[in-house]
Amino acid sequence: MTEYLLIALALLGVLILGAIGLVVPRLRRRPAPPLPKEEVRTRAEEDLAGPPVEAPEADLATGILVEPPVVEAPAPVLEVPEPTAGRLVRLRSRLSRSQNVFGKSLLGLLSRDRLDEDAWEEIEDSLITADVGIDATREIVDRLRERTRVLGTRSGEELRALLAAELVNALDPTLDRSLHTAPKLGAPAVLLVVGVNGAGKTTTCGKIARVLVADGRSVILGAADTFRAAAADQLETWAGRVGAETVRGPEGADPASVAFDAVKRGIDAGVDTVLIDTAGRLQNKVGLMDELGKVKRVVEKHGPIDETILILDATTGQNGLEQARVFTEVVNVTGVALTKLDGTAKGGIVIAVQRKLGIPVKLVGLGEGPDDLAPFDPAQFVDALLGTEAPGRDA
Missing domain, CATH: 3.40.50.300 (P-loop containing nucleotide triphosphate hydrolases)
Structure with missing residues (x-):
């Protein structure tokens, strides 16, 4: 009886081993699951998406996410305009082209040894060329002729002073040139x-x-x-x-x-x-x-x-x-x-x-x-x- 039991156990073991031998190769031949496809984006999609956003890094010691510091844009620096008082004096060199007409040309003509009709006509032409205007030019020249004749002026400094006085007078210094910018009655x-x-x-x-x-x-x-x-x-x-x-x-x-x-x-x-x-x-x-x-x-x-x-x-x-x-x-x-x-x-x-x-x-x-x-x-x-x-x- 014991011999039959041993034979039965041996046959059962052989059957089990045979079954395992048949199943394992099949498991090994099962195809691997497909890998996830890599997302392919066009250049246009990448441009619309913008640069990749990096997740905040974690502190290695604690594992806590660390947010990057917020950098505030610097406030714009306001400019301080130059004072208006004396600006015209500081910028006088910018009038160099007009200075050639009024300073060098007119004063050169006025300082001639003999101021005849030709000289006065040249002075008129210079003023008209400088866009002083015909009427204003005639008034300036007439007054200059009279004053140089009466005063007998000949020095450069005196001629300059006479011409300056006539030009200032033609500009009418009595006119109000201030800008009316002060508020009134609560309104700007x-x-x-x-x-x-x-x-x-x-x-x-x-x-x-x-x-x-x-x-x-x-x-x-x-x-x-x-x-x-x-x-x-x-x-x-x-x-x-x-x-x-x-x-x-x-x-x-x-x-x-x-x-x-x-x-x-x-x-x-x-x-x-x-x-x-x-x-x-x-x-x-x-x-x-x-x-x-x-x-x-x-x-x-x-x-x-x-x-x-x-x-x-x-x-x-x-x-x-x-x-x-x-x-x-x-x-x-x-x-x-x-x-x-x-x-x-x-x-x-x-x-x-x-x-x-x-x-x-x-x-x-x-x-x-x-x-x-x-x-x-x-x-x-x-x-x-x-x-x-x-x-x-x-x-």
Whole structure:
């Protein structure tokens, strides 16, 4: 009985081993599960996705996620504009081209041994070439002829003093050249800036803002030139440099609406001055000039405009007079800012503008720097035109 049991156990063992031998190879031949496909992205998808975002690293010691420190952008450094007092004196060398006409040419002619009719005609020609204007030139020359004859003046210093006095007199030093920028009755002063295309209007508007800030005024700028988005961006850049706020609207918005909102914002913020930049326009375009008149009327719903500054390009010469005349009729120009005066020999346009229109030149641009806009002073201007040394001979 025992023998049969042992035989049965042996057969059972053989069967079990055989079964294992058949099953194991099949398990080994089972195919491995497919690997996950690598995600393939196009270049366009990668550009849209942006750079990969790295997960915060873990502290090896504690296993706690460590967030990277937040780096705050540095606050913009505000610029401090140069004081306006004495700017014209500091910038006098920029008038070198006009100095050649007034200083070297005129003083050289006046200091001749004999001032005959030919000499006086040359003096007239020099003044007319410098855009002083025919009427003003005749008055200056007539007064110079009389005074040199009566006084018998011949020394360089005396001739220079006589010419300087006549030029200052032609500029009418009695005219009010101050910018009226002080607030009144709880409302800010409003300055409207107008001009033709290409005169440097928006840039000059930004420089006027620097002049006001340098004189201690708080300023808001209104970007009412809504035809060019770049104009509003440019004005905003100028304002940001001195910490001033800019009020702007969408491109193509109604300029009068933007100007109105700028003044309203100035009232709410309690600033001293609101400076409104308008779109450049040609003086012979009736529709655009009517639109400028609308801007003025809408702004005046808040109160009267304190200053309307016309930006004139000094290099345009006598053409600027017609521009000034039309703008004056539409918006009552109260002052002129002459730009690019450093790039012309026709500095006499300052005299011509005032003689023809009775509008004082209040600001002059003498360079491309941010603080190269100077308050106009007749005596300092004439002194710069004539230069420091008067050519001629001593008596």
